[in-house]
Amino acid sequence: MTTPLAPRFHALADTIEKVVKGKRDIIELALTCLFSEGHLLIEDVPGTGKTTLARCLAASVDADYARVQFTPDLLPSDITGATVYRQNTGVFEFLPGPVFANIVLGDEINRASPKTQSALLEVMEERRVTADGTTHPVPRPFMVLATQNPVDMGGTYPLPEAQLDRFLMRITVGYPDHASEIAVLKETGVGPESLTPVVTAREIAELIATAGEIQVADALHDYLVRVVAATRTHPDVRLGASPRGSVALLRAARVRAASQDRPYVFPEDVKALAEPVLAHRLILTPEAELSGRTGTDVIDEVLTTVPLESGARV
Known part of the structure; x- marks a missing residue:
C-alpha cells in the first residue's frame, strides 16, 4: 500500500x-x-x-x-x-x-x-x-x-x-x-x-488529514503514554512532558509511518521521534543541570527502560 x-x-x-x-x-x-x-x-x-x-x-x-x-x-x-x-x-x-x-x-x-x-x-x-x-x-x-x-x-x-x-x-x-x-x-x-x-x-x-488515518494499535498507545509518563518520574526531571507532548508524539509518529508507505505506526516511529518531540519539554532538576545532563540524556534512558509490550507492532 x-x-x-x-x-x-x-x-x-x-x-x-x-x-x-x-x-x-x-x-x-x-x-x-x-x-x-x-x-x-x-x-x-x-x-x-x-x-x-x-x-x-x-x-x-x-x-x-x-x-x-x-x-x-x-x-x-x-x-x-x-x-x-x-x-x-x-x-x-x-x-x-x-x-x-x-x-x-x-x-x-x-x-x-x-x-x-x-x-x-x-x-x-x-x-x-x-x-x-x-x-x-x-x-x-x-x-x-x-x-x-x-x-x-x-x-x-x-x-x-x-x-x-x-x-x-x-x-x-x-x-x-x-x-x-x-x-x-x-x-x-x-x-x-x-x-x-x-x-x-x-x-x-x-x-x-490523511496522516490522521494511519492506524495505531492499542498496545502502541499504551507504550507511547508510558514513555511520556516515565519522563515525569525520572529522578533528574523536575517537570516532565505533558499530555500535549503525548499528542504531539503520536501525530509525528503517524506522519513518519505515512512517509514510509506504512498504514500503521511501528514502535520504531515512537523511538525515532521521542527526542526531538519530548526533550525540549523537560525541565531538569538544578543538580542534573549542574552535572551537565540534558533532556536528550533523559529520553535515551527512558527509551531503554520502558518495556515494549507484545502487540505494539500491529
Whole structure:
C-alpha cells in the first residue's frame, strides 16, 4: 500500500536537499513537523543553515510565507497586527500582521522581549489571534518556523517553558560532513530562491488529514503514554512532558509511518521521534543541570527502560 503522503514527502525532501546538503535526516524531521501541522524550533550556532533550512522549506511549498526578524524593539502588534481607525470611513479596521501566513519564519526568536514572544502563544496553540475582543483565524495549514542561537546569549530572552511546549519539535542542524561542505563550496550560487514549489498549501492540508488515518494499535498507545509518563518520574526531571507532548508524539509518529508507505505506526516511529518531540519539554532538576545532563540524556534512558509490550507492532 502506498500512502498519498509518501511521494509528496520525498519530493519535498529531494527539493530541499538541493540546497541543504548532507542533512536528509534533519530535512525529514522538519517535513514530519510540517505534515503534523506542528511548529518547529531550529536551534544551533551561527552559520549552520538554520534560516536556510526554514527558507528552503517555505520555498518548496506554494503557500503564503512571511518572515519576521526578531529584535529587542519588536512589538507584539508587529507580529499579530493591529486595529486602526479609518478616518475616511469612520470605522475601526483590523490590519493583519505577518503571522497571517501559512508558513511564518521567526528568525532569532529569542532576541525579542518576553512580551513580544508571548504574542505567539495564542496563535501557535489555537490558530487564531484575538485583537480588541475579536477573534481572527489564521489560514490553514499554519506553521511557525523559529530559529535561535544557543551560544551567544547577550541581549537575548530565553523562551519560557509554556512557549517551548508549543513547538512540536526542536532540532539542531549541526555541521555538514566533509563531502557535504565541499558540495556547499562548489554550489555557492544555489539558494532557497532557486527552488520551485512542488506542493501547494491545499495539498498540504489534505495530506495532513490523511496522516490522521494511519492506524495505531492499542498496545502502541499504551507504550507511547508510558514513555511520556516515565519522563515525569525520572529522578533528574523536575517537570516532565505533558499530555500535549503525548499528542504531539503520536501525530509525528503517524506522519513518519505515512512517509514510509506504512498504514500503521511501528514502535520504531515512537523511538525515532521521542527526542526531538519530548526533550525540549523537560525541565531538569538544578543538580542534573549542574552535572551537565540534558533532556536528550533523559529520553535515551527512558527509551531503554520502558518495556515494549507484545502487540505494539500491529
